[in-house]
Amino acid sequence: MAVTGARGVTNEMLSAQPRKDVIRNTIFASLLFLAIALALAGLCVLIGKNLVEGWSRLNLDLITQNNSSNPAEAGLRNAIIGTIWIMAFVILMLVPLGVGAAVFLEEYGSRTSRITRLIEINIQNLAGVPSIIYGLLGLAFIARAPLSLGYTVLAAAMTLTLLVLPVVIIASREAIRAVPTSIREGSLALGATKWQTIRRQVLPAAIPGIATGVILAISRAIGETAPLIPLGAATFLTFTPSPTTDSFTAMPVTIFSWVKQPQPEFQTLAAAGVLLLIALLVVMNSFAIWLRNRYEQSW
Amino acid sequence: MDDPVTQEERRTEERAAGGAGDGATAHASIEVRPGFQHAAPSASNEKVFELHDISVFYAGVPAVRDITMDVFRHHVTALIGPSGCGKSTLIRCLNRMNDLIPTARVEGELLYHGEDLYGPRVDPIQVRKLIGMVFQKPNPFPKSIYDNVAFGPRVLGMKDDMDDIVEGALHSAALWDEVKDRLGSNAYGMSGGQQQRLCIARCIAVQPDVILMDEPCSALDPISTGKIEDLMAQLKQEFSIVIVTHNMQQAARVSDRTAFLMVELDADERHRWGRIVEYDETEKIFTNPSNPRTEDYVTGKVG
Numbered sequence: 080m081a082v083t084g085a086r087g088v089t090n091e092m093l094s095a096q097p098r099k100d101v102i103r104n105t106i107f108a109s110l111l112f113l114a115i116a117l118a119l120a121g122l123c124v125l126i127g128k129n130l131v132e133g134w135s136r137l138n139l140d141l142i143t144q145n146n147s148s149n150p151a152e153a154g155l156r157n158a159i160i161g162t163i164w165i166m167a168f169v170i171l172m173l174v175p176l177g178v179g180a181a182v183f184l185e186e187y188g189s190r191t192s193r194i195t196r197l198i199e200i201n202i203q204n205l206a207g208v209p210s211i212i213y214g215l216l217g218l219a220f221i222a223r224a225p226l227s228l229g230y231t232v233l234a235a236a237m238t239l240t241l242l243v244l245p246v247v248i249i250a251s252r253e254a255i256r257a258v259p260t261s262i263r264e265g266s267l268a269l270g271a272t273k274w275q276t277i278r279r280q281v282l283p284a285a286i287p288g289i290a291t292g293v294i295l296a297i298s299r300a301i302g303e304t305a306p307l308i309p310l311g312a313a314t315f316l317t318f319t320p321s322p323t324t325d326s327f328t329a330m331p332v333t334i335f336s337w338v339k340q341p342q343p344e345f346q347t348l349a350a351a352g353v354l355l356l357i358a359l360l361v362v363m364n365s366f367a368i369w370l371r372n373r374y375e376q377s378w
Numbered sequence: 379m380d381d382p383v384t385q386e387e388r389r390t391e392e393r394a395a396g397g398a399g400d401g402a403t404a405h406a407s408i409e410v411r412p413g414f415q416h417a418a419p420s421a422s423n424e425k426v427f428e429l430h431d432i433s434v435f436y437a438g439v440p441a442v443r444d445i446t447m448d449v450f451r452h453h454v455t456a457l458i459g460p461s462g463c464g465k466s467t468l469i470r471c472l473n474r475m476n477d478l479i480p481t482a483r484v485e486g487e488l489l490y491h492g493e494d495l496y497g498p499r500v501d502p503i504q505v506r507k508l509i510g511m512v513f514q515k516p517n518p519f520p521k522s523i524y525d526n527v528a529f530g531p532r533v534l535g536m537k538d539d540m541d542d543i544v545e546g547a548l549h550s551a552a553l554w555d556e557v558k559d560r561l562g563s564n565a566y567g568m569s570g571g572q573q574q575r576l577c578i579a580r581c582i583a584v585q586p587d588v589i590l591m592d593e594p595c596s597a598l599d600p601i602s603t604g605k606i607e608d609l610m611a612q613l614k615q616e617f618s619i620v621i622v623t624h625n626m627q628q629a630a631r632v633s634d635r636t637a638f639l640m641v642e643l644d645a646d647e648r649h650r651w652g653r654i655v656e657y658d659e660t661e662k663i664f665t666n667p668s669n670p671r672t673e674d675y676v677t678g679k680v681g
């Protein structure tokens with residue numbers, strides 16, 4: 080009798096949950112799925128539409144021809160070269176500045192001091208400033224006096240560096256923070272100096288995280304159009320410019336200029352350009368993800 | 379503006395900066411002591427550390443108080459006691475690892491071979507070259523086995539042949555035979571016990587004078603623990619060892635002298651800190667302690 084009683088209780092505990100709970104679970108799961116489906120649908124529509132529109136111009140001419148007023152001859156060659164130049168300068172400035180700032184904040188800045196906290200809050204705010212504001216800043220301080228670099232690749236690179244610097248600083252700080260204290264202690268206990276510890280233990284261990292942050296930052300910078308427009312990126316450049324003196328163009332800016340043209344052929348061209356840019360971003364982001372997974376350190 | 383924390387930090391920074399400036403002098407003055415390294419391994423009466431009324435505070439709150447003890451050369455000196463009695467705090471004073479905690483403050487006199495370890499001219503970095511440390515959790519660097527051992531000698535600019543240093547240190551840590559064929563593989567692939575012996579090898583490679591071990595076996599199985607205990611018996615021929623342990627049998631097996639620390643509460647029970655109850659030869663501590671509280675602890679009546 081007692082045994083059947085106990086078995087009864089167990090059966091009751093194991094039996095199906097109330098119908099109301101099941102429905103609630105299903106509704107909630109569906110909502111979550113909808114959220115992700117909507118996000119992906121946006122991307123799919125974008126890629127699909129551009130594929131349909133731009134497929135006919137997605138060929139080698141797109142990257143071997145300079146821009147031209149004749150849509151049949153126009154290509155992205157000088158825009159791609161402009162983008163490569165800008166990104167080269169961006170990387171050159173972004174990595175030392177971003178990693179340096181992160182090392183200072185994590186290893187040297189005191190966690191409790193007001194100045195460090197002020198810097199921290201400002202970096203987070205900077206990450207949210209609209210990119211056009213950086214364009215205006217670049218125009219006012221970099222292209223014109225005091226830096227007076229003119230409307231050049233260097234000015235554009237400096238502006239984009241400022242734009243994505245917060246991303247790199249935040250990612251690098253997280254990577255540095257993820258290196259366990261025990262590694263630092265082990266190194267210091269051997270008589271290594273603080274700098275030797277950072278240089279030879281902390282930074283090497285943080286490189287995968289830092290590299291991921293840098294790549295994500297660059298893939299953001301590569302697609303930015305708004306900050307380059309106030310800097311006078313030539314929307315219509317038919318020759319390959321010199322990086323430091325001449326005016327410049329970049330892929331998103333040229334695509335933007337094509338979209339504005341009345342001829343339907345330019346729309347096709349723009350769609351092909353968009354596909355190329357998306358492909359580039361996907362490759363860079365995939366590399367970042369691969370890097371993160373490949374070198375992920377479990378402590 | 380001048381809250382106590384920032385003041386404390388500044389003091390620590392100044393101390394570190396001041397030390398770095400004349401580190402060479404401090405190093406020299408410590409190192410020129412005659413017969414300092416590789417002397418005849420005898421259980422001498424030579425004192426490595428002399429602690430007089432050492433108290434350590436974290437943000438003004440005491441962690442250990444009024445510690446007075448002498449640590450002898452070529453001895454294994456064990457610190458035992460219940461959790462929270464400040465054993466780790468105390469051992470971290472001996473190579474100035476507490477300097478890394480901005481709010482930590484050490485009071486009292488700590489002599490190392492007669493030299494004030496917290497003197498104004500002493501550089502903590504030079505101190506840590508001479509007084510190595512093995513931590514509770516094995517903390518190998520995320521590098522190859524070889525690079526783990528070579529790291530110390532490299533940053534200290536040791537000029538001897540690196541292969542010899544690495545092989546010697548791995549031999550001394552009883553690890554050579556197990557790893558000689560895979561020196562290039564990542565240290566994270568080793569077992570916990572091997573990792574801890576690697577940390578000991580890493581420490582030996584810079585030829586310290588003292589090795590501090592903060593519960594080196596607490597994360598290890600009995601077999602690995604046994605290997606490390608055997609190792610300690612050999613290493614004390616060459617180095618002086620201070621070990622913190624939770625394990626009383628371990629203290630009884632490996633150490634020459636044992637300090638028993640106990641937690642003490644202040645009158646209104648708001649603060650607690652560690653204090654030495656008894657410090658004597660290990661045999662006496664475990665067979666015939668003078669203090670009844672020591673006896674209760676080592677016989678398992680409390681703790």
